[in-house]
Amino acid sequence: xxxxxxxxxxxxxxxxxxxxxxxxxxxxxxxxxxxxxxxxxxxxxxxxxxxxxxxxxxxxxxxxxxxxxxxxxxxxxxxxxxxxxxxxxxxxxxxxxxxxxxxxxxxxxxxxxxxx
Amino acid sequence: xxxxxxxxxxxxxxxxxxxxxxxxxxxxxxxxxxxxxxxxxxxxxxxxxxxxxxxxxxxxxxxxxxxxxxxxxxxxxxxxxxxxxxxxxxxxxxxxxxxxxxxxxxxxxxxxxxxx
DNA sequence: CTGGATCCAAATAGATACTG
DNA sequence: CAGTATCTATTTGGATCCAG
Numbered sequence: 284x285x286x287x288x289x290x291x292x293x294x295x296x297x298x299x300x301x302x303x304x305x306x307x308x309x310x311x312x313x314x315x316x317x318x319x320x321x322x323x324x325x326x327x328x329x330x331x332x333x334x335x336x337x338x339x340x341x342x343x344x345x346x347x348x349x350x351x352x353x354x355x356x357x358x359x360x361x362x363x364x365x366x367x368x369x370x371x372x373x374x375x376x377x378x379x380x381x382x383x384x385x386x387x388x389x390x391x392x393x394x395x396x397x398x399x
Numbered sequence: 400x401x402x403x404x405x406x407x408x409x410x411x412x413x414x415x416x417x418x419x420x421x422x423x424x425x426x427x428x429x430x431x432x433x434x435x436x437x438x439x440x441x442x443x444x445x446x447x448x449x450x451x452x453x454x455x456x457x458x459x460x461x462x463x464x465x466x467x468x469x470x471x472x473x474x475x476x477x478x479x480x481x482x483x484x485x486x487x488x489x490x491x492x493x494x495x496x497x498x499x500x501x502x503x504x505x506x507x508x509x510x511x512x513x514x515x
Numbered sequence: 516c517t518g519g520a521t522c523c524a525a526a527t528a529g530a531t532a533c534t535g
Numbered sequence: 536c537a538g539t540a541t542c543t544a545t546t547t548g549g550a551t552c553c554a555g
Contacts, residue, residue, distance in 0.1 A: 289505055291493050291497045291499070291507045292425070293421065293496075294496045294505075295493075295496035295499065300416050301527095306408075309408070317536085317537090318538075322537090329528085329529065329531095330537075330538060331540090332529080334537080350537095354535090354536090355536045355537080356535085356536050356537050356538080357537085365499070365502075368495070368498075373408060375488055375491065376411045376412075376488060377408050377411075378407075379485060379488055380408055380410045380411035382484075383407070383411065384405060384410055389405055391410070395407065417547095418548075433516085434516075434517055434518075435517080445548085445549065445550075447520090447550090448547095448548065448549075449518095450517080450519080470516090472516050472517050472555080473517085474516085474517065474518090519552105519553080520551100521553100522549105522550085522552105523548100523550085523551105525547080525548075526545105526547070526548085528543100528546085529542105529545085530541100530543080531541085533538105533539080534538085535536105535537095535539105
């Protein structure tokens with residue numbers, strides 16, 4: 284299969300631009316989290332949406348999914364090296380966004396506000 | 400109006416994540432372009448879509464729109480300082496995307512491939 | 516030349532219920 | 536616990552035509 288003539292910026296935005304994806308990567312930075320833990324952190328995400336975003340990130344090679352064959356089920360998600368390599372960019376986007384919001388007198392406040 | 404509790408990363412992606420928006424900013428980097436010139440550069444964008452993206456970027460303060468009161472109409476678009484401040488991030492996203500595509504044996508090729 | 520207006524197709528996201 | 540399945544609601548994007 285040939286994918287010539289793809290714009291690198293558009294490709295990147297397709298990979299990390301999905302709803303909840305930046306948040307997922309941010310929360311997984313340095314940690315390993317279970318499905319339920321992610322769901323609590325992204326309280327507004329339905330299981331269906333969260334699963335979809337996780338599968339796509341996994342297929343794009345940014346996160347790893349480890350299934351433990353136990354009852355009840357246990358699944359752990361973590362960043363791959365590729366996923367980790369994107370965190371600095373997320374960080375600079377976060378900085379830019381904070382400046383933008385501050386300039387517009389909007390108070391930024393979310394779990395991504397802390398620095399990594 | 401109060402916009403508390405907005406995530407800076409999500410805010411940023413809303414601002415620059417729209418279709419054609421990264422491309423528009425990239426093309427305007429250091430240049431001033433007319434509507435028709437942008438349309439040629441973004442050949443797949445319909446006038447309606449291009450107008451919509453430009454208006455949103457203008458409302459978010461990333462680009463400036465200058466109308467010359469002549470016949471036929473002449474409108475020029477350029478980056479504001481805020482828009483210019485986003486170019487380095489676009490640049491690092493571009494780098495990351497190129498590495499990603501290369502790692503997957505996909506040949507990147509678009510008007511954003513050149514470095515700024 | 517620079518769009519606006521309208522209509523329509525497709526993609527995306529949410530609510531809810533259910534299961535190994 | 537970690538998801539699926541189904542059905543809708545909403546958003547987004549494209550096609551086409553029109554106008555100052």
